[in-house]
Amino acid sequence: MSESSVGVSSLQPNTQPKPIKILLIEDDVVEARLIREILKNFNPNQFCLTHEKRLQWGVNRLRQEQFELILLDLTLPDSQGLASVELLVKNFPHLPIVVLTNTNDNQLAVEAVRQGAQDYLVKRTINIDVLVRSIQYAIERQKAADILRETNENLMKQIREKTTELMKAKEINHFKSELVSMFSHDFRSPITTVLSCTELLQNRSDCLSEEKKVYLFQMLRSASKNMVQLLDEVLLVGKTDSDTFQCNLTPLDLELFCLELVEELQFNADKKQIQIVFNAQGKIPQTDWDKSLLRHILGNLLANAIKYSSEGDRVQFDLIPQEQVMIFRIQDWGIGIPLKDHQYLFEPFHRASNVGRIPGTGLGLAIVKSCVEAHQGSIKLDSQVNIGTTVTVTLPLLFVVDNPAVKHS
Numbered sequence: 001m002s003e004s005s006v007g008v009s010s011l012q013p014n015t016q017p018k019p020i021k022i023l024l025i026e027d028d029v030v031e032a033r034l035i036r037e038i039l040k041n042f043n044p045n046q047f048c049l050t051h052e053k054r055l056q057w058g059v060n061r062l063r064q065e066q067f068e069l070i071l072l073d074l075t076l077p078d079s080q081g082l083a084s085v086e087l088l089v090k091n092f093p094h095l096p097i098v099v100l101t102n103t104n105d106n107q108l109a110v111e112a113v114r115q116g117a118q119d120y121l122v123k124r125t126i127n128i129d130v131l132v133r134s135i136q137y138a139i140e141r142q143k144a145a146d147i148l149r150e151t152n153e154n155l156m157k158q159i160r161e162k163t164t165e166l167m168k169a170k171e172i173n174h175f176k177s178e179l180v181s182m183f184s185h186d187f188r189s190p191i192t193t194v195l196s197c198t199e200l201l202q203n204r205s206d207c208l209s210e211e212k213k214v215y216l217f218q219m220l221r222s223a224s225k226n227m228v229q230l231l232d233e234v235l236l237v238g239k240t241d242s243d244t245f246q247c248n249l250t251p252l253d254l255e256l257f258c259l260e261l262v263e264e265l266q267f268n269a270d271k272k273q274i275q276i277v278f279n280a281q282g283k284i285p286q287t288d289w290d291k292s293l294l295r296h297i298l299g300n301l302l303a304n305a306i307k308y309s310s311e312g313d314r315v316q317f318d319l320i321p322q323e324q325v326m327i328f329r330i331q332d333w334g335i336g337i338p339l340k341d342h343q344y345l346f347e348p349f350h351r352a353s354n355v356g357r358i359p360g361t362g363l364g365l366a367i368v369k370s371c372v373e374a375h376q377g378s379i380k381l382d383s384q385v386n387i388g389t390t391v392t393v394t395l396p397l398l399f400v401v402d403n404p405a406v407k408h409s
């Protein structure tokens with residue numbers, strides 16, 4: 001209570017027109033009158049004192065009116081000691097409290113300050129200097145504490161925001177390193193094929209039959225194609241991350257495009273004796289499409305249907321024209337996808353728990369989703385383990401020329 005003992009010679013009566021509103025909660029009427037007199041003597045216009053004799057009445061008053069300070073007696077009929085401080089601090093955290101104690105309550109007073117009261121005054125020692133200075137200091141200290149708390153809260157907010165940013169950066173970094181390790185791993189296999197084929201063709205050319213040479217060249221072509229496709233995917237993943245990813249429309253014979261794609265993929269499917277059955281239901285309208293996006297969408301979905309089917313299965317690819325949209329439905333009767341994986345399938349690198357040794361990177365569907373979104377369409381996946389998977393992609397017919405989201409070439 002060091003401040004309370006300092007004289008008030010430097011204190012000038014406040015010239016502000018608005019008096020400081022104080023609520024005195026004190027059951028002793030004599031004490032209350034004494035405090036009122038002291039404040040009045042200092043300056044009748046500087047303080048406006050309201051008096052309540054019970055804590056509950058004081059609380060009610062505080063709920064109705066604005067005050068700048070509470071003078072609180074610690075021995076009230078309806079509340080004793082620190083309980084009163086605790087209740088007031090909890091309910092009115094921004095109001096400074098000065099507690100009034102008896103001479104033998106020193107320990108209690110210190111504890112009250114620890115609990116949030118700004119100061120304490122020993123009743124019998126109260127005089128004009130002590131009271132006025134204590135009130136003014138308590139108000140100033142509370143203001144400083146509020147500013148400090150606000151600054152602290154702002155700092156905490158900034159820390160939280162920075163932490164989120166850092167986490168995001170960390171996630172991106174993690175994503176990048178995963179991407180790098182995955183692609184370096186995936187490039188290794190076709191590069192090894194290229195190296196061994198060229199080595200054989202270069203060093204053992206004399207002993208190789210024509211048939212074997214044709215086979216090796218085929219292997220070379222297929223490995224190179226694999227690498228080009230992988231490179232395409234890397235670029236696409238990069239693109240989908242940036243804002244530059246957009247739809248580039250050109251006129252396209254959609255049915256022919258699908259037939260050619262099926263033919264291309266049938267070559268792969270043949271290895272598992274899988275038959276891709278393509279069916280265009282009705283007349284397919286001539287509209288504009290982004291060929292590259294379509295290739296990524298349908299290529300990945302058909303490749304999945306083939307990859308996750310058993311030997312001898314069938315893959316059904318339906319093209320269903322509707323008034324404003326085109327529906328592409330790809331169905332297989334393969335291993336299916338466990339329910340718990342459904343929600344993560346479009347996230348990069350996620351592979352379902354039942355893939356076993358079937359190779360894959362977990363990027364295909366993420367790319368498909370981005371391409372579908374770029375084409376302003378939607379994608380739906382229905383799948384049951386050991387029953388099969390149906391993926392339905394719905395794309396709008398984008399031949400409306402004035403669509404700002406798409407570019408017509």
Ligand SMILES: Nc1ncnc2c1ncn2[C@@H]1O[C@H](COP(=O)(O)OP(=O)(O)OP(=O)(O)O)[C@@H](O)[C@H]1O
Nearest residue numbers: 304305308336351352360361362363364365366389
């Ligand atoms: N038709 C399907 N049948 C069963 N599971 C599928 C099918 N399509 C996708 N999945 C599951 O979804 C996962 C994600 O598919 P996605 O195409 O993204 O990756 P991937 O096929 O593993 O690898 P890649 O990037 O080479 O395509 C697959 O790993 C597989 O678990």
Ligand SMILES: [Mg+2]
Nearest residue numbers: 304360364365
């Ligand atoms: Mg795939």
